[in-house]
Amino acid sequence: MNRKVRVRFAPSPTGALHIGGVRTALYNYLFARQHGGDMLLRIEDTDSTRFVPGAEEYILEALDWLGIGIDEGLRWENGKIAQVGNHGPYRQSERRDIYHQYVKQLLDSGHAYYAFDTPAELDAKRQEIPNFQYDARTRTQMVNSLTLPADEVQARIARGDQYVVRFLVEPNEDVTVHDLIRGDVTINSNILDDKVLYKSADDLPTYHLANIVDDHLMEVSHVIRGEEWLPSAPLHILLYRAFGWVDTMPEFAHLPLLLKPDGNGKLSKRDGDRLGFPVFPLEFHNQKDGSVSSGYRESGYFPEAVINFLALLGWHNTGDQELFSMDELIQQFSLDRVSKAGAKFDYEKGKWFNHQYLQLKSNEELSQLFMPTLQAHLTSVAKDNVADIIGLVKDRVNFVPELWEQANFFFVAPTEYDEKSLAKRWKEDSPRHIQELLALLETVDEKDWVTPAGKTAEEGVLNQLVMSWIAEKEYGVGIVMNAFRICLVGAARGPHIWNITDILGKDETLRRVRTALQKLA
RNA sequence: GGCCUAUUCGUCUAUCGGCUAGGACGACAGAUUUUCAUUCUGUAAAGAGCAGUUCGACUCUGCUAUAGGCUACCA
Numbered sequence: 155m156n157r158k159v160r161v162r163f164a165p166s167p168t169g170a171l172h173i174g175g176v177r178t179a180l181y182n183y184l185f186a187r188q189h190g191g192d193m194l195l196r197i198e199d200t201d202s203t204r205f206v207p208g209a210e211e212y213i214l215e216a217l218d219w220l221g222i223g224i225d226e227g228l229r230w231e232n233g234k235i236a237q238v239g240n241h242g243p244y245r246q247s248e249r250r251d252i253y254h255q256y257v258k259q260l261l262d263s264g265h266a267y268y269a270f271d272t273p274a275e276l277d278a279k280r281q282e283i284p285n286f287q288y289d290a291r292t293r294t295q296m297v298n299s300l301t302l303p304a305d306e307v308q309a310r311i312a313r314g315d316q317y318v319v320r321f322l323v324e325p326n327e328d329v330t331v332h333d334l335i336r337g338d339v340t341i342n343s344n345i346l347d348d349k350v351l352y353k354s355a356d357d358l359p360t361y362h363l364a365n366i367v368d369d370h371l372m373e374v375s376h377v378i379r380g381e382e383w384l385p386s387a388p389l390h391i392l393l394y395r396a397f398g399w400v401d402t403m404p405e406f407a408h409l410p411l412l413l414k415p416d417g418n419g420k421l422s423k424r425d426g427d428r429l430g431f432p433v434f435p436l437e438f439h440n441q442k443d444g445s446v447s448s449g450y451r452e453s454g455y456f457p458e459a460v461i462n463f464l465a466l467l468g469w470h471n472t473g474d475q476e477l478f479s480m481d482e483l484i485q486q487f488s489l490d491r492v493s494k495a496g497a498k499f500d501y502e503k504g505k506w507f508n509h510q511y512l513q514l515k516s517n518e519e520l521s522q523l524f525m526p527t528l529q530a531h532l533t534s535v536a537k538d539n540v541a542d543i544i545g546l547v548k549d550r551v552n553f554v555p556e557l558w559e560q561a562n563f564f565f566v567a568p569t570e571y572d573e574k575s576l577a578k579r580w581k582e583d584s585p586r587h588i589q590e591l592l593a594l595l596e597t598v599d600e601k602d603w604v605t606p607a608g609k610t611a612e613e614g615v616l617n618q619l620v621m622s623w624i625a626e627k628e629y630g631v632g633i634v635m636n637a638f639r640i641c642l643v644g645a646a647r648g649p650h651i652w653n654i655t656d657i658l659g660k661d662e663t664l665r666r667v668r669t670a671l672q673k674l675a
Numbered sequence: 676g677g678c679c680u681a682u683u684c685g686u687c688u689a690u691c692g693g694c695u696a697g698g699a700c701g702a703c704a705g706a707u708u709u710u711c712a713u714u715c716u717g718u719a720a721a722g723a724g725c726a727g728u729u730c731g732a733c734u735c736u737g738c739u740a741u742a743g744g745c746u747a748c749c750a
Contacts, residue, residue: 353748385745474698500686503700549713635709647711
């Protein structure tokens with residue numbers, strides 16, 4: 155069977171898109187692109203009670219931000235939801251009529267039956283009988299179309315009694331799922347229960363039915379989803395059989411889970427709050443419960459860093475390459491190199507990836523990205539030097555907003571001086587040294603102030619002048635230069651001193667020195 | 676409880692029967708630096724346990740342990 159690769163990402167709009175979901179989407183996308191296939195996006199909103207307004211938009215916008223392109227179904231276009239493709243609608247709540255038809259098919263062929271047991275009755279049953287399961291052993295004692303006379307069934311439906319349609323699972327049959335990552339997984343149908351396929355209460359199918367019908371109708375060739383679906387995969391296979399769709403049944407691949415960094419268990423929203431990092435791509439304002447969750451985008455991450463980081467959580471090629479562009483991932487990705495065990499989420503490594511991608515950006519690009527942060531701190535910004543300033547400090551930061559902490563003194567003269575730095579670097583002789591240095595610097599011609607292009611700071615006029623003065627006076631280089639630095643920066647930090655004077659210029663440098671002498675002398 | 680899946684440094688992983696077990700993050704140390712960083716170099720750090728198959732097992736098999744998932748009229 156050699157057909158066109160079509161994969162799908164099918165999230166539920168029950169909240170923000172979890173980072174684990176993002177990885178599932180990513181692997182689907184990589185697989186589709188690599189095989190020249192289609193990436194579909196379908197919304198699985200068959201649980202009307204869990205619907206969260208805004209979640210759909212969020213999911214689509216997040217994928218768009220990350221560069222995970224959608225070929226068919228719902229996608230983000232110009233700030234709103236758009237639909238493309240001719241297998242729609244792509245929202246399951248809009249496909250009721252389609253599901254009716256297939257539920258009927260199963261009912262007619264004897265693969266499904268009506269059940270009238272209420273949730274309360276089922277709960278009671280579970281209380282009463284440990285490990286109660288609605289299956290071949292118990293269905294004959296329940297209230298359903300297998301135990302009720304046909305006219306009674308019709309009467310109940312006619313008068314509007316709520317019911318569900320259950321899948322009739324034949325007992326004691328070994329069902330084997332061929333998983334592309336794990337190999338053959340076999341389970342016996344005895345442990346499967348007669349799953350609810352359709353509920354009259356909201357006139358919607360459950361996941362299992364909708365999923366199979368849609369994947370079939372949308373001609374999905376590969377189902378790549380989280381490991382939490384592995385136990386129900388045999389049920390899905392039984393459904394394909396019941397429908398007579400085994401010839402076109404998709405292949406399955408169940409991805410390992412993303413785990414908590416500490417302790418055990420699936421990574422959850424709470425872990426992010428608890429450990430102080432985002433578990434969502436974008437910040438999310440939950441309109442249902444009013445909560446706000448932080449996002450990677452708002453935390454200063456580049457989408458390509460998030461992609462790279464996530465790609466390597468559960469997949470790795472042979473070799474030592476760590477940095478992958480999306481194109482390289484598309485080229486190299488393969489399901490058989492996806493690991494089988496869950497991966498703990500290591501936020502520190504995520505930061506490192508962002509650091510790497512930040513270094514790759516040009517100073518000009520970074521200065522564009524930095525502008526909003528800069529403008530948040532300053533009323534007016536002289537843009538001329540921003541790119542140069544960023545060039546001096548970018549290797550110290552992981553995120554764009556952190557540039558401010560590293561470079562603020564370029565924009566604002568120090569108003570106070572760091573005590574620790576003073577204790578260590580501002581000595582008794584410092585006022586005298588700086589006084590002399592000031593006099594010396596005043597003699598420097600404006601045109602000699604800045605280090606000429608093509609020369610290092612050490613080769614500049616300032617350095618030559620100051621170093622020979624220090625040597626002549628037999629002062630310590632460290633003690634003078636550190637005191638000078640404190641005057642300009644307000645603390646013992648920052649790039650090379652002549653790089654700072656280059657940016658500040660003569661007037662500002664001298665002004666800062668005079669101010670410091672006033673305050674510190 | 677039942678079923679399923681997994682198990683290499685603290686973490687992500689390489690190895691597809693021949694290993695002095697490699698890389699990265701993180702940690703630590705040293706070098707560089709007039710500051711703080713960066714950078715560079717180095718160090719510590721792993722095959723869950725027990726059997727079996729084999730000339731040889733991290734790699735194959737079994738059992739045990741541990742972890743995770745599923746077991747809803749959620750997805």
